[in-house]
Amino acid sequence: MDIQNYISSGKLELFVLGDLNETEQQEVLSMARKYPEIQQEIDAIEAAMFAFDKASGKNPSPAVKDKIFASLEAAGPVMEQEDSPAQAEPVEKEVNLYPGINPWKPFAVAASLTALLAIGAAAYFAYSYFDAEERYAIALQQNAILADDIQSNQVKLNELDQSMERLLSGNFERVPMKGEGLPMQEDALVDVFWDRESREVLLSVNQLADLDENSDYQLWAIGADGPVGIGLVNAAEKLNLQAMQEAVEAQAFAITIEPKGGSESPTLEKLVVLGEIS
């Protein structure tokens, strides 16, 4: 360590002026302890500053002295006033000497930035959460709808299954009924399936016009004793087997339009389709 260099660095002057931070102060103090030349230089600077201050200074007014000693009396013998320690100690003061660089400022800035980021993240995650929540609700709803669909399809499938089984297990003969040549509905087509042994009658609508609310299609089995009503036909249920009442014996099947609920005997003027058993 070049002592002369150290002395001429200007550090010692700043030390005396209280313009060094704690670490630098400690460094100067330990250097001074090690090297008498440095201590001498510090002494010289201190002496010079005192001489300069004294020479350039001026005496305060006597009133101030009275006031000071009045304050000292009033303060009592032992009093450790812990007002702002930063004002009392040059070391701590050093930090405050930088008006633009408040030591807490970087922390405050960092804290603010962190807070902002946290708010942003919170907003983002909240948005994501509610978005996910919404989509989850929609998915649940769709799931329920699908489940309903599956349920109803299952029911339909069972119905079809049963019809199919019925049709296959029985000895049904198909009796096509047509509207051809009849005045009501030329294009009407309905099939009847009849099992003579079990007397079961099934019906499948191929083409039947919709009726008004006050009328129904009624199926008749026409045998030796005349027509017997064996149930109302649902025109809307097309190409599906509808179970009708039993037909004991028949030479032909026919459908007429009757008042709502059906009639005892057919209204022959409103004969829609007719099919004879071959």
Added chain:
Amino acid sequence: MIQGLRARDRQVQEYLYEKYSRALFGVISRIIYDPDLAEEVFHDAFVKINQKIDRYDASKGRLYTWMANICRNAAIDKTRSKEFSKSSKTNTIDDYVYGMESESGTAAAVDGIGVRELMAELNEEQRFVMECIYFKGYTHTEVAENYDIPLGTVKSRVRSAINVLKKKADII
């Protein structure tokens, strides 16, 4: 003397006042030009010195240096407080010197050897650095940053300025 001060011995306090009040008040008046305000700060600082005397560590320097730093910091604190108008900070050594010279009403007689004479020995650069650090209370790093002067240059100017004052003080 330190022991006397620690014991709150009135006589020792008086002695301290007689010996140092002029220089310490000088330190404050350099920074605060308003005499009433300067006396107020001096009052507070001197009372504080007596109260905090237990914290004075002789191994860290002379008593005067410790006290001068308390006074200087008290004055700087005042200039940076809200009540202190900013315009005062723009004052220069000349203002201080002229202010002192024009002052005649105070009980204190102004010696012939004034700041002006001492400062006249400094060159422009030394004067500027001393003005900032010693009179306005900037730190050397602030001076370096605010005026774009390398830190080492600021330090060496402070040193050369104080060297000049040292020689001058010897003559005094």
